[in-house]
Amino acid sequence: MKSYVVFISAVAALGGLLFGFDTAVISGVLNFIQPYFGLSEAGLGWTVSSLLFGCMVGVVVAGKIGDKYGRKKVLMLASLLFFVSALVSAGSIHLVIFVGARVIGGLAVGIASILSPMYIAEIAPAKYRGSLVSLNQLAIVTGILIAFFTNYMLIGTGEDNWRWMLLVMALPAVLLFFSLFFMPESPRWLVAVGNDASAMKVLEKTSVENEADLRLREIKQSLENKEEGSYRDLLKPKTRNILWIGIILSVFQQITGINSIMYYAPKIFAQIGQSSDTALLQTVAIGSINLIFTALAMVFIDRFGRKRVILLGSAGMATMLLGLSLLYKINATSGILVLVFILGYIAFFASSLGPALWVVVSEIFPNNLRSIGMSVALVSLWAACIIVSVAFPIILEVLNGAMTFMIFAIICILCFAYVWKYVPETKGKTLEELEKELIS
Ligand code: BGC
Secondary structure (H helix, E strand, C coil): CCHHHHHHHHHHHHHHHHHHHHHHHHHHHHHEEEEEEECHHHHHHHHHHHHHHHHHHHHHHHHHHHHHHHHHHHHHHHHHHHHHHHHEEEEEEEHHHHHHHHHHHHHHHHHHHHHHHHHHHHHHHHHHHHHHHHHHHHHHHHHHHHHHHHHHHHHCCCCCCCHHHHHHHHHHHHHHHHHHCCCCCCCHHHCCCCCCHHHHHHHHHHHCCCCCHHHHHHHHCCCCCCCCCHHHHHCHHHHHHHHHHHHHHHHHHHHHHHHHHHHHHHHHHHHHHHHHHHHHHHHHHHHHHHHHHHHHHHHHHHHHCCHHHHHHHHHHHHHHHHHHHHHCCCCCCHHHHHHHHHHHHHHHHHHHHHHHHHHHHHHCCCCCHHHHHHHHHHHHHHHHHHHHHHHHHHHHHHHHHHHHHHHHHHHHHHHHHHHHHHHCCCCCCCCHHHHHHCCC
């Protein structure tokens, strides 16, 4: 694979790193902002979810403006928003300012969550597209790990510790902004706006086996006689099927419980009788497992295909959750087995649904509808993320651990069945070949 392609994918994936960091950093901050801003439990919940509402708006807006101004410029905008959010949230002395800054961060996360994988899918040669888009997930989990780690390191720095935790994000935001100058525009977008000459230049640098000409012709053909895609086009019978796949898979990625397990892990560990300090260290362990198994997915996703990877992963996640549920049922939650099941579940997610969702969602839509198609799918992802984060603590308290994990396990089994029956295999084909196959 050309190192240039890896380099520009890595630049785009920095958006994923900020996405991971910004969503995870709050887990270390919340214990300190609660007394500082005098928040009730409910108030804390809303303050924490403010970012997620920003994400929903960001993802909708990014699809449209990404089509108008290009993927690169809008990612630049995201890096600026990340920077402002880091500075303002770290410096805020009023709750309203803090929440506002988190919403701005959310806008940036939303933008990055759609444009980073989309950009990578649009520049990647078909043969390596799965691994390259998965680089974005590797960056997300790296961002999470950095947040867990810097939170842990900064915890003893006095009463302003939470401000430092938030400020860390300014650094990767600056890095993203400047690296973007080295990134070319997406060739698919360039053709869509009629700039074939520039598209050709990018294709020459990114295509394998000297196929730049052929790629350009295919892209032009796929966009011929097509207006800029509208929501109405998205709802036409053939594209509607694809849209459903995007939405349902995105929702499954969230309702199978990953964020509950990840962000509530310290609570789960505390509940089983460990000190909160070891809990934070355990969270770092979770981050590392995440990283290792995402890297594993990158090795296999183009070889075995997206579908097999998700099937194996959701079966594994279901098994781990059933184990966890059983432990809660028989009241055996104080031993090492809980840790094994939690880490096992995360390993299965990281090597399957984690990266594969972003890969599939950025591949299934036709060129003229990719932006708005991904917007709709990913808005569903963020909505599902909010619902699960609000509902999980309530369900855990009302129903207990055994039932809660059983519910997640059943959802994993449903995900397995859905993917088995409805999700097409997308490995190895160009986006234009997929377009022909899936909607004509
Ligand atoms: C998911 C996030 C999750 C992250 C880390 C992403 O693919 O969309 O919700 O926090 O992976 O596992």
